[in-house]
Amino acid sequence: MGADIRLLDAPFAPGAAVDAFAAAHPQAGGITSFTGQVRLDSDVLALELSHYAPLTLPGMTALGEQVLARWPLAGLLIWHRTGLMRPGEPIVLVAAAARHRRDAFQAADYAIDHLKSDAWFWKREQRADGWHWIEPREQDHADLARWRESPA
Amino acid sequence: MGADIRLLDAPFAPGAAVDAFAAAHPQAGGITSFTGQVRLDSDVLALELSHYAPLTLPGMTALGEQVLARWPLAGLLIWHRTGLMRPGEPIVLVAAAARHRRDAFQAADYAIDHLKSDAWFWKREQRADGWHWIEPREQDHADLARWRESPA
Amino acid sequence: MVTLVFLGRLAGQAGGATRQLPAPLDWAGLLGALDTVLAAQIASDRVRLALNGALLADKTQLQAGDGDEVALLPPVSGG
Amino acid sequence: MVTLVFLGRLAGQAGGATRQLPAPLDWAGLLGALDTVLAAQIASDRVRLALNGALLADKTQLQAGDGDEVALLPPVSGG
Numbered sequence: 425m426g427a428d429i430r431l432l433d434a435p436f437a438p439g440a441a442v443d444a445f446a447a448a449h450p451q452a453g454g455i456t457s458f459t460g461q462v463r464l465d466s467d468v469l470a471l472e473l474s475h476y477a478p479l480t481l482p483g484m485t486a487l488g489e490q491v492l493a494r495w496p497l498a499g500l501l502i503w504h505r506t507g508l509m510r511p512g513e514p515i516v517l518v519a520a521a522a523r524h525r526r527d528a529f530q531a532a533d534y535a536i537d538h539l540k541s542d543a544w545f546w547k548r549e550q551r552a553d554g555w556h557w558i559e560p561r562e563q564d565h566a567d568l569a570r571w572r573e574s575p576a
Numbered sequence: 577m578g579a580d581i582r583l584l585d586a587p588f589a590p591g592a593a594v595d596a597f598a599a600a601h602p603q604a605g606g607i608t609s610f611t612g613q614v615r616l617d618s619d620v621l622a623l624e625l626s627h628y629a630p631l632t633l634p635g636m637t638a639l640g641e642q643v644l645a646r647w648p649l650a651g652l653l654i655w656h657r658t659g660l661m662r663p664g665e666p667i668v669l670v671a672a673a674a675r676h677r678r679d680a681f682q683a684a685d686y687a688i689d690h691l692k693s694d695a696w697f698w699k700r701e702q703r704a705d706g707w708h709w710i711e712p713r714e715q716d717h718a719d720l721a722r723w724r725e726s727p728a
Numbered sequence: 729m730v731t732l733v734f735l736g737r738l739a740g741q742a743g744g745a746t747r748q749l750p751a752p753l754d755w756a757g758l759l760g761a762l763d764t765v766l767a768a769q770i771a772s773d774r775v776r777l778a779l780n781g782a783l784l785a786d787k788t789q790l791q792a793g794d795g796d797e798v799a800l801l802p803p804v805s806g807g
Numbered sequence: 808m809v810t811l812v813f814l815g816r817l818a819g820q821a822g823g824a825t826r827q828l829p830a831p832l833d834w835a836g837l838l839g840a841l842d843t844v845l846a847a848q849i850a851s852d853r854v855r856l857a858l859n860g861a862l863l864a865d866k867t868q869l870q871a872g873d874g875d876e877v878a879l880l881p882p883v884s885g886g
Binding site for chain 1: 589590591592593594595598599602603604605606607608609610611612613615616617663664666675677678680681684685688719
Binding site for chain 3: 626628630631634692693695696697698699700709710711712
């Protein structure tokens with residue numbers, strides 16, 4: 425079974441995607457999902473995500489294979505928006521279906537942590553004074569380090 | 577802000593609930609949710625959950641308050657079905673919205689681990705040969721022990 | 729009267745989800761009113777008692793009066 | 808011709824997402840064709856190069872021919 429990996433250039437509804445994903449994996453007892461959305465922040469008017477097609481989708485696909493190899497999952501979904509997004513719009517959806525909920529939690533957690541490093545996205549925010557590129561965050565490095573210190 | 581805690585005696589759609597929850601917390605950057613559903617298993621025809629109202633809802637409410645006190649969340653949702661359920665139907669939905677995704681993951685993970693011990697539910701499965709009560713699982717004890725060993 | 733509420737598998741073993749017993753009712757009276765198999769189960773460490781929705785720290789200290797509800801709670805089910 | 812693709816903030820600094828340079832193109836030729844500020848950024852350890860979608864382990868070994876695409880990749884953004 426392969427993962428459901430998509431780059432989307434238009435808004436999507438995470439709930440409908442997760443319900444369809446859950447229904448497609450009725451042998452799974454649990455589905456963990458994570459939705460990242462554009463935060464409503466008084467300063468941010470819009471967010472733009474750019475990607476480099478020859479690297480971004482292969483990076484997501486490789487991550488999907490890595491997650492499927494590491495946990496016994498019934499299914500895995502990784503969807504990521506590109507283009508221009510407004511506050512409240514979903515940016516990313518990760519869902520993992522598994523027989524046991526610990527596997528579903530760890531797989532979804534790992535996937536979202538690694539999506540930042542294994543897939544190539546560049547973000548900029550539009551504020552009142554113009555567009556600003558978003559730099560890598562220290563917290564992302566700390567999140568990734570968790571997985572190196574203690575194998576799941 | 578209080579948690580959205582419900583005991584439901586009829587089927588519900590987790591996706592619509594999570595989308596509404598996400599929309600209600602636009603200041604949160606991430607929403608982690610867990611859906612437990614009745615596994616499609618060749619042996620199991622139906623699942624029945626019974627509860628004791630004077631203990632079950634207060635147990636869920638206390639758990640919600642505990643989770644809100646432990647992590648900086650924008651919102652928390654804990655819904656649990658009771659009554660008779662067929663394979664594929666959702667049993668439980670937990671969702672945590674937070675500014676930072678690590679908080680959302682840990683809060684949802686903790687809530688579902690503790691729901692088993694802090695809320696009072698008794699389950700039985702209908703198989704071809706009749707109804708069978710489900711006993712506590714060793715894995716549940718191991719899941720709870722994780723939180724005692726390492727504070728989040 | 730005191731209402732007993734049997735939860736989970738105890739309901740099947742008691743032959744019903746509820747039963748009425750005369751008030752007042754204490755721990756010895758409760759055990760004495762049930763058949764020996766059911767009484768032994770309720771005496772086990774794994775079964776807890778709630779009086780009007782409040783768990784008893786020590787179930788042997790049960791003191792139920794007229795109109796009270798005593799719930800008999802076996803271990804909850806796993807996931 | 809070789810197509811350069813500037814990603815992220817490099818696109819703004821290059822004044823456009825793509826640029827064409829004559830083939831063949833090596834690392835010295837690339838740096839020499841860009842203004843000094845942009846060349847210094849691309850020479851930094853934090854910027855990686857991909858040739859036709861494949862990351863180069865050592866970007867100074869770049870050898871691009873006619874029709875090739877060279878992507879200039881700054882660090883990806885945090886969450």
